[in-house]
Amino acid sequence: MVGAVAALLAALPVSPIERLANYRADGPNPIYDHPGIDDAALRRAGKLLPGDARYLVVAQPYGDVESAALLYLDPALPVGDPRLATWVLSYHVGRGLPAGLRAVRRYRLGDEIFLVKVRRART
């Protein structure tokens, strides 16, 4: 009985069933608000970043990249204050760093996407 009902429902070209079973399956990644976010590059950043790092995100678009960083860069911790950052995730904002920081090592993750180990610049 259940099989018959299920087969009947599945055969119906109705959108509620398509939506319910999500006929066009999603992958494991976030559904970004902006198309074209390089998810693989952000996942790579997570593999390179040490667990005890404190990272700053400078990105365009900011929201998507910051949220993905919160997922992929765990167990490193996010900071918003550049003075507390030991690493910077730079996404589509050029090679520059926030004022007061200098690059110690730079990993290129993708097109204009960098993971940068940083130190505070001498003033």
Next chain:
Amino acid sequence: MSVGRLVAGVAGLNSVYLVVGYCLLTPFLRRGVASAASYAGVALLIGAGWTGVLLCIAAVAGATTGVLTFALVAAGVAGAGLLSRRLVRRPPATPEPAARQQRPWEDVVATAAAAGLVAIAGFALVGGFRSSPWLDDTWGWWVPKGLVLSSHGLVPGLWQGSWGFIWISPDYPLWWSSLSALDLRFVGGIDLRAIDAQLTILVLAFLGALARLLWGHVRPWLLWPGLALVAAMPELFRQAQGGGGDVPLAVYLALYCVCAVLWLVRRDPLVLVGAFTFAAAAVQIKSEGAPQLLVLTAVVSLLGLRAGLRPLLRLWSAVPVALALAAPWFAWRSTHHVHGDFALGRALDPSYLSSRTSRVRPAVHALGEHLISPRQWILAVPLLVALALLVALRERSWPPLVLPLVVAVDFFFWVWVNWSDPQDLHYRLSTSAYRVVDTAALVSAAFVPLVAERLVSRAPP
């Protein structure tokens, strides 16, 4: 990230919830595999509820909420459940109602509805494992908060903003964040389909729990179509695929209401334990859980006026204990000056409220539109109101009207929240109105079979 690991991880975690729940239910279960199996939905939600509540307390106490802490908490709760079987006097089992002779058409209706329900559940489960959350709040802060809790515990700098970074909604309790991060730990990586799968399983457990709790109180040809109605509400599984905390909050609050009503009407000790557990979990899911619990309890208590003071006192004593379990989180928030946008003092200030009455009408309109939309929650609320009115007229008494009153009061609670909230009203309504009505919708849908049973029942009121 393979589908096999996804399914195995989520199934493994939920198996632990299930075992923990069954251990806690031990004193109440009857003999027989089929009877015990019928409690699976209740057991899963009780297991997830208690492990989550205790993980929140552990986090405030300074522990991380990773797999090790989870294993210790789960083992402790399960052990306590098994021990309670020896220590607690076994309450008399509520007798299963005698099977009533079913007419053939009643059998057909019940069987067809049950088959439809199982088919919808199957599609939803598949869909859950094939969906990544569409709500960016889910992967933007619900899950990341849990990952930090799992790796480091509560890091005050991230909740206070002193590192130049602050979570969205830092005041929210930690239950859903902790559980969603556990799913990712069990899956072994960042696979966000695990979050939707977990929420879908919680919703399916909700349907199973409703079936179990209402079984015997509602005849099958009303019960199964009633549950099929809940499962068919498009917004329920759509939001489960969004991944946010509103659906679990609504699930636990709706079950709390059902258990509270059944306790006041039937006095089954199991449902009192259920009411306590579901209340304790609801309070730890979102900040709105505690005030809604108080409001819902106040209205449901009207049913107790005829039940006598004793059952009411027992229900009322369960609620403060459930709230007290969240006290460590409230205390931590206060100590670390963590707060959200909503301020209770301001929300109760008559001069402040009178200066912004223009917000009331749009809030009523937006919330009401979502709640009674057939495309979202079918017609659960109008159906409940109509059925309750019919019963009240037939019996010439007011208690049947208490159930729609519960829904109405929850609705106006949200009108008041939107009225008093400092955020831009248009932004607030467009981003949250569709999901804050979840509790009112699920409570309505859960009450429909009970009221329908009363309507067709020939028993004297």
